[in-house]
Amino acid sequence: MKFIESDNLPAAIGPYSPAIKVNGMIYTSAQVPVTLDGTLVERDIKIQTRQVLSNLRTLLEDAESGMNNVVKVSIYLENIEDFGVVNVLFAEAFGEHKPARSTISTNGLPMNSLIMIDAVAMASDYH
Numbered sequence: 393m394k395f396i397e398s399d400n401l402p403a404a405i406g407p408y409s410p411a412i413k414v415n416g417m418i419y420t421s422a423q424v425p426v427t428l429d430g431t432l433v434e435r436d437i438k439i440q441t442r443q444v445l446s447n448l449r450t451l452l453e454d455a456e457s458g459m460n461n462v463v464k465v466s467i468y469l470e471n472i473e474d475f476g477v478v479n480v481l482f483a484e485a486f487g488e489h490k491p492a493r494s495t496i497s498t499n500g501l502p503m504n505s506l507i508m509i510d511a512v513a514m515a516s517d518y519h
C-alpha cells in the first residue's frame with residue numbers, strides 16, 4: 393500500500409491521506425472545493441464543482457492515473473437540486489469517458505461545502 397501525497401493540492405482537512413494506491417488501483421479521499429492555499433471557493437455550485445473536479449484531476453495525475461482511468465465516482469451534494477448543473481460540469485470534465493457513479497445529498501458537508509467528490513481509478517501501471 394502506498395500513501396499518495398501531492399504538493400499541488402491543498403492539505404487534507406483531517407487525519408486522512410489524499411489517496412491510497414493498492415493493487416494497481418487509486419482510491420481518493422473526497423475532494424473539497426478549496427484552492428491550493430486551503431481557501432474555500434465561493435459558495436456557488438458551478439465554482440465549487442469546477443474546483444473539486446480540478447483537485448480530483450490533479451490528485452489523480454499526481455498519483456500516476458487520470459480522469460480517463462476512473463472506474464467509480466461518488467458525489468456528495470448538500471442540495472440535490474444541484475444535480476443537473478453538476479451533471480453538465482461532470483460531463484465536461486470526463487468527456488466521452490463515463491465512469492460508474494453514485495450521487496447522494498447529505499445533511500451538511502465538511503467546511504460547509506456544497507459538493508465533495510471522490511473516485512476509484514486504475515493506476516497507469518495497472519495490468
Ligand SMILES: C=C(N)C(=O)O
Nearest residue numbers: 406421422423424502
Ligand atoms: C474531506 C474529506 N475527504 C473528509 O473529511 O473525509
